[in-house]
Amino acid sequence: MISVDIEKKLKAYKGQQVLKIAAQFPAGSITKIYGPSGSGKTTFLKIIAGLIKPEKGKIAYDDVIWLDTADKILLSPQKRKTGFVFQNYALFPNMTVQQHLEYATDDQQWIKRLLILGQLETFTEHKPEYLSGGQQQRLAILRAMAIKPKLLLMDEPFSALDPKMKAEIIAGLKSLWNELDTTTLIVSHNPQELEGLTELEIRL
């Protein structure tokens, strides 16, 4: 169970707005987070991952406190080790597909499974610049899954995939999430997207 109760000022075009969220995410659940551009969806995920610090708040993963501004507790992103799929993929230009996954894990069997899931087995020696947008996005998902995360944070993770590929990837991911009991938060700007996949949703 992840419980979050945070407050963060957001820079807006005119003045400031405040991102205020209090929510709980049961272990193994899949939650959709949606809302208009600039509403703080990405910021929310980054706060949970420990990449951005909120002004006020508390985040706890089971009994472990990740963040408590009152008690000045701030666990580093390395210790939280959440799987994170970035909206811009954040792939490493110097690494091949295989090297991306090997940077995240030593488990070669797991890497093979992921490559099959992402249908990238024949692209292992390719660097990101030689991959299509869809392939790059799949690699970003596989890299986040490589660490077998207990908490997976995905920022617009299927935007570059065609409907058939998207359905196949989601089916494969769901099976892995069940296996690992992964709690998943998926950000999407489109409320209709991911219908049937997610059990919970938060509107920002």
Add this chain to the structure above:
Amino acid sequence: MISFTLHTFSTVSQKLFTFEFMDLTPIWLTLKLASITALILLLIGLPLAYWLSKGRSIAKIILEAIITMPLVLPPSVLGFYLLLAFSPQHGVGKWLQQVFNVQLVFSFQGLILASVIYSMPFMIGPIKSALQQLPVSLSQASYTLGKTERQTFIHVLLPNIRASVLTAVILTFAHTLGEFGVVLMIGGNIPGITRVASIAVYDSVENQDYSAANAYSLILFSITFVMVISVFVFNKYKAKSPLE
């Protein structure tokens, strides 16, 4: 008369191209100074540029201004203050002399220190700028995979700024080859110790030995030209001009 002039010209040319009258020590000394300076600055420059590339603070702004000063200060001004600072009569120089028996003024070690200070902006500038141009999400992605800042720097950031690091090293090396004012103030003109090529050119002109001056200049020009060309070749024509 014509025959005498032709004979003299021919003799000078012959000597010039065979370098038979030349003392090559200043050239070797210059190459040694430039190599050591580039190596020291690479070791200092990578962590320093990384630190400066992350966020802003008053301390960083002041330090960056100090590092940039040699770009705008006349070299003789910098040389003068270094001469004062390292003089064995007072301050740091006196302390170094008494405690470690090290004299930085008119010594090769002093030249190295002066060169490191003088060429620092040429190493820090390109590396810091390259690091700032990398998307911040690259580091963030690495952190979420459990990697430390050091691992992220070595495996993710550094490989993606290789071209800029190479540019910075070559630029620092080439800039050290061309030092004159600072070197003259700190090192003087001691053959075999502080008489680098740029000083040898000046010295040769002073002595009206234009053939030697030309030979030293030609060698310096050639080395520098090859180095700048090599930046573009190594970077497969992707690199920007070193001055951009």
